[in-house]
Amino acid sequence: MSGKEYRTITDVKGPLVFLNKTEPVAFGEIVQLRMSDGSMKNGQVLDTSNEIVVVQVFEGTAGINLSTGVKFMGDVFKLPVSEGLIGRILDGAGRPRDGGPEIVADQKDDIIGAAINPFSRQSPHDFIQTGVSAIDCCTTLVRGQKLPIFSASGLPHNDIALQIARQASLKGSDEEFIVVFCAMGITAEEYNYFRTDLERTGALENAVLFVNLADDPAVERIITPRLALTAAEYLAFERDYHVLVIYTDMTNYCDALRQIGAAREEVPGRRGYPGYMYTDLAMLYERAGIVKGKKGSITQFPILTMPGDDITHPIPDLSGYITEGQIVISRELHQQGIYPPINVLPSLSRLMGSCIGEETTREDHKSVSDQMYAAYAQGRELRGLVAIVGEDALNERDKQLLDFSAVFEDKFLRQGRDEDRTIEETLDLCWNLLSAIDLKYLVRLDQKWIEKYHPDNRE
Amino acid sequence: MSDEGTIFRVSGPVVTAIGMEAGMYDVVRVGNEGLMGEVIELHGDKAVIQVYEDTSGIRPGEPVRNTRETLSVALGPGLLTQIYDGIQRPLPTLEEVMGVFITRGVDADAFDLERKWTFEATVAVGDEVGSGQVIGTVQETETIVHKIMVPPGKGGIIKSIESGDFNVTHTVCTLEDGTEMQMMQKWPVRTPRPYQQKYAPDTPLVTGMRILDFLFPLAKGGTAGIPGPFGSGKTVTQQSLAKYSDAQIVVYIGCGERGNEMTEVLDEFPHLIDPNTGKPLMNRTVMIANTSNMPVAAREASVYTGITIAEYFRDMGYDVALMADSTSRWAEAMREISSRLEEMPGEEGYPAYLSSRIAEFYERAGRVQTLDGDDGSITVIGAVSPPGGDISEPVSQGTLRIVKVFWGLDAGLARQRHFPAINWLNSYSLYPQSLNQWFRDNIAQDFPEIRTEISGLLQVESELQEIVQLVGSDALPIDQQLTLEVARMIREYFLQQNGFHEVDAFCSIEQQYAMVKAILTFQESAKNAIAAGAQLDDVVNVPARSNLIRARFEKGYIDVIGEMVEKMVEEIAATVEEN
């Protein structure tokens, strides 16, 4: 089947090529296109019939003409996988980018991946300490979770992702994470920043990088995360590794999706994105988790930039509907010079409840976290009121809460890019900061924990 | 033309076959692997098929075979405690056959065909039985008696019937006309099962969630929609209903949502005790899980699979509650298929028939007189996931036009961690009229009036809040400041309820009423005390009041509440003397 080369292209439109008079071609089949100068492009079948075949070309259709040769490879897209992936840098289509040899494959895996049987999943419950107080205390990350960073252009989401990649550890265990890093349409500068940092800390030896940069073909971005997740699944479920997948920037991925939809003249959903974008994103995000009988796990940390800082934009919106919470980066905090500028109020970790407490983090965690959140939320709200009526109009309680909100940002949120706080340090810090507020206003703290942890009651 | 044709085109989940004789909704086997599909459109000699499994690698020219059956579910003992995908394949069986990842081309029986169930005949030879009449029973789980019924449309004089241990395909009964009946029957999912007549609902579905039961009650046989942005509490609410509502059977459909959420239910339910029977919740539950990453065509089918199973239990005379999380994902599956069919799109790309499909689905809810003359009901609660949380979109609007209860989740409340984040100002229920008699007879004569009083207070609060935003609360007259305190008590003490708290997650209606009375008593005695010269601050801060509030997290609260209220009244009265 893969021998024959067709020269029957009838139409070229955007990233799509239409051709006819082929033998039966499979849906999803991989395609090779040979340009007149002998260079090759790759594609995949999007629609196939006795009359017409539609091929999506990953490298863009520049240079393709009606006499371009098209060869069908007889199989769907597969990634050669083995432990040899670890330490390697590949391009957005899975070819070595580091000058190294081809990957010696143990097996070849279909990159679309199969859905994990919901009955075969295991509920995630292992606490991952990121060393970042805002995350560990308020939006706790759990091994096997998918927790995206909702950011926007110009904000330090990359630093946060790198810090997490460096520091993430399982409390009381020296098990290391393998980082699978997937770049989609980021700039060369951003990429170098990632790579240099991973090199500097030696993490690169324990990482696999799939890299599609801003000047690489946009359509290739459709497959890059699938390659990364296929590698992750192999390492987690065949080789027992705990894998942390970081992908950035999902917004570029979604834009590539929109481009293909437009070329196919599909009826668009909201803001021009395809109606099936929810399903498409779910096919990526749902490849996180833990399954019965396998030692490894996949934790996902997708990064997306919200166009116009708008959380209701389809990209963050549909992501939020699929992931298990979100970490929201705030421009306002960033402008105040606070790193990491995490706004804990709209942030959420839905799996937090399953991983905090006496046996995993500390017995007072929930109580402290609720109180920190509530006090900060009230303090922030008072800022608006103060702007109208002035600080003097506040009663004692409100004054304390208002002051607390500033301290919260300055002492609790703010930390160094290399500062790795243990969960005990984070929680002790919370108690110290909360102690500036009269106990009678701290209604969410359990009496038991006040007696044990409040600075007034400790030596 | 014959039952065999060939593939002409493959476009994602939609496959076109030629040369095959076909009717609408025929189930077909597609390609060399025999993937399951369903005919959804006919054009001349072309049949358009939606395929329930991934179609990668399938090519034109491969065979397509018509099974001549319509998409059906198998109904019989073995449904309860089971978890199915959207086309009723048991997930545990799929795991046995394929491992932890769902691959394709595997058939699985809906239940264990070898398992023996103890059938007890309830009719005898010579009896005349009609369509839908019960002919025997099986104790399916500890709490549920499964009634074996004559399939709709059949009936006659019983020629033979035997009690004993049989598997579901064994013929347990034959009629004079030769009709053979097994414990298992099949029913096409897109056709509602028949009943004698629909009744107006008159009994509430008690959910144990205060804001629902007290302010916006749902009737057994009623319909409710829960729209809300991501993270606002749709799933937690649906799961609470599945856990605590007083339905006898629960059908829970995870439609296009997260895998881990289904795992959570699977982990939790076998250990949770049904507050109504004292037995594990799993005994009354059937689950359907077609998560977001599983094939969309099967997602489209999943709600029909679920509602048909619900109807079957309704026909036995049970009160069934069905939760669909989320109906938006079902609608999106319709949109995806429709766009592959190149149908003329309606609003936001949804097919023009979207609202009629939504209406038809909710119409399958209701309280009915069954064919057997019994009383059964299906209550349907659908989650809706509007893009950006904006309910002006087609799925929310199509749902709100048909459902009678609207529980509107609010992103702002969720962010304040006020749970359940149901907005009390814009939510509504159209059932109070038909349920008031039940509340008067079973809880308290003045129940409806008290409800009105509480909603009124919340309404007044929202008006006062607007003033407070401008001038601060100290500028308000004292009686309005008290109203704000009372409203705060309603919100924080009564409306807020932690869905994960082992005691507070479920609250009986008796206790709800007692709590509301406590609030009104507080209001009354505070008013009197203030009129007699007490300070608002002192009144609000009497220790007995905070004790009363905190004690709701303790077991047996309802037994001590009266005493605690008395103590509060005393302490409030005492604040007058202090001055």
Ligand SMILES: Nc1ncnc2c1ncn2[C@@H]1O[C@H](COP(=O)(O)OP(=O)(O)OP(=O)(O)O)[C@@H](O)[C@H]1O
């Ligand atoms: N009744 C409740 N009690 C306590 N916490 C709640 C309650 N409802 C919601 N929450 C909190 O809100 C989080 C999100 O709730 P949930 O998963 O039900 O949202 P959702 O509306 O289903 O979101 P999505 O549309 O993304 O599925 C929960 O993980 C929990 O932390």
Ligand SMILES: [Mg+2]
């Ligand atoms: Mg949900």
